[in-house]
Amino acid sequence: MTATPTRSPAKRADAQRSIAAILAAAVECLGRNPDASVSEIAKAAGVGRVTLYGHFPNRVDLVDAAFARAVEEGHAALSEVDLEGDPRAAMARLIESSWLLVEQSRSLLLAAQAVLPPGRIRALHAGPAERVQRLIERGQAEDLFRTDLPTSWLVGIMHSVMHSAADEINAGGLVPDQAAPFITATLLAAFTPPGHRTPA
Amino acid sequence: MTATPTRSPAKRADAQRSIAAILAAAVECLGRNPDASVSEIAKAAGVGRVTLYGHFPNRVDLVDAAFARAVEEGHAALSEVDLEGDPRAAMARLIESSWLLVEQSRSLLLAAQAVLPPGRIRALHAGPAERVQRLIERGQAEDLFRTDLPTSWLVGIMHSVMHSAADEINAGGLVPDQAAPFITATLLAAFTPPGHRTPA
Numbered sequence: 001m002t003a004t005p006t007r008s009p010a011k012r013a014d015a016q017r018s019i020a021a022i023l024a025a026a027v028e029c030l031g032r033n034p035d036a037s038v039s040e041i042a043k044a045a046g047v048g049r050v051t052l053y054g055h056f057p058n059r060v061d062l063v064d065a066a067f068a069r070a071v072e073e074g075h076a077a078l079s080e081v082d083l084e085g086d087p088r089a090a091m092a093r094l095i096e097s098s099w100l101l102v103e104q105s106r107s108l109l110l111a112a113q114a115v116l117p118p119g120r121i122r123a124l125h126a127g128p129a130e131r132v133q134r135l136i137e138r139g140q141a142e143d144l145f146r147t148d149l150p151t152s153w154l155v156g157i158m159h160s161v162m163h164s165a166a167d168e169i170n171a172g173g174l175v176p177d178q179a180a181p182f183i184t185a186t187l188l189a190a191f192t193p194p195g196h197r198t199p200a
Numbered sequence: 201m202t203a204t205p206t207r208s209p210a211k212r213a214d215a216q217r218s219i220a221a222i223l224a225a226a227v228e229c230l231g232r233n234p235d236a237s238v239s240e241i242a243k244a245a246g247v248g249r250v251t252l253y254g255h256f257p258n259r260v261d262l263v264d265a266a267f268a269r270a271v272e273e274g275h276a277a278l279s280e281v282d283l284e285g286d287p288r289a290a291m292a293r294l295i296e297s298s299w300l301l302v303e304q305s306r307s308l309l310l311a312a313q314a315v316l317p318p319g320r321i322r323a324l325h326a327g328p329a330e331r332v333q334r335l336i337e338r339g340q341a342e343d344l345f346r347t348d349l350p351t352s353w354l355v356g357i358m359h360s361v362m363h364s365a366a367d368e369i370n371a372g373g374l375v376p377d378q379a380a381p382f383i384t385a386t387l388l389a390a391f392t393p394p395g396h397r398t399p400a
Contacts (some may be wrong), residue, residue, distance in 0.1 A: 110317070119367060119371035149382055152373060153382055161357060168356055173356070185346075192383070192398050194389070196396060196397065197398075200395035
């Protein structure tokens with residue numbers, strides 16, 4: 001978050017409104033065009049460039065904050081997904097809902113991938129990753145997901161298979177509608193314990 | 201490749217030597233430091249910056265060409281891998297050898313990821329991807345790899361799981377030595393036909 005220097009409450013409220021407007025505009029503009037400029041975003045937010053640069057010193061900071069905001073909102077939306085019952089069915093539901101969010105954010109993801117290192121993009125997914133981790137651990141406890149690989153590795157595989165699907169759609173190698181079943185079929189097989197049958 | 205304008209044979213040979221020296225220096229410098237500058241690379245190549253910019257108008261072109269060169273050399277090295285016999289065992293050998301190359305090129309990969317879109321990085325892997333594709337097709341023909349997902353999708357999964365392992369090592373979440381067995385165990389399960397047993 002951007003540090004707010006000590007100011008009057010009215011000025012602080014102003015600054016917070018500006019930041020909220022800038023982030024909303026950044027999510028929207030970068031969501032349409034991964035190369036959207038800082039000027040475009042300032043215009044869409046209804047603030048001057050000087051105001052924008054006062055809160056986000058450069059475009060990378062702004063893309064980082066916009067991407068973090070989108071991931072946070074997605075993470076909140078995913079709390080609605082039913083993760084009870086068979087861990088494989090729960091994982092299929094979580095993948096489907098998560099994919100919808102990734103698919104809607106493909107342009108913003110591209111903007112983030114263009115300026116943030118892969119490690120930063122992963123770090124911004126700490127919230128969603130923790131939810132996936134808990135579900136995988138439950139599947140491991142029920143002997144339905146493999147325990148011969150670290151849980152964190154399996155979480156990382158889910159992250160990369162989903163983002164890889166987004167990359168393939170961007171490259172024209174995959175139709176968006178196919179992605180969720182492909183991702184689910186791939187991950188449920190990848191998570192199957194050694195020597196067990198994969199889901200039919 | 202860089203277009204060579206019509207010149208005398210001696211000048212053309214000079215230009216080719218410069219390009220070769222610049223590419224070798226770029227692979228080496230970016231292989232040590234993903235943020236290596238154009239000046240550093242020119243110095244390591246023993247050419248002036250003007251000469252370098254004459255062949256590679258900007259840093260992105262240079263990183264692209266250096267990464268393409270490294271992938272090409274890796275692809276040539278992988279032709280030594282024995283891909284006969286059980287497709288799963290062959291895939292395990294191909295993964296292990298491919299991973300060694302990715303692991304050696306982690307810094308260069310990071311340099312490429314920082315300036316090239318994911319689609320470009322995939323496109324530069326067309327040669328290695330074709331080899332993987334042929335092996336997967338053989339496994340599919342022998343009913344050992346799944347046919348319910350497109351072969352191109354399975355090739356993409358191998359690409360992203362390997363690069364994801366590199367990202368995790370860069371982020372400190374994985375020790376290099378663990379990666380090859382993790383990648384192999386993940387992919388051989390992911391490639392298992394629905395309802396079949398994963399490798400024990």
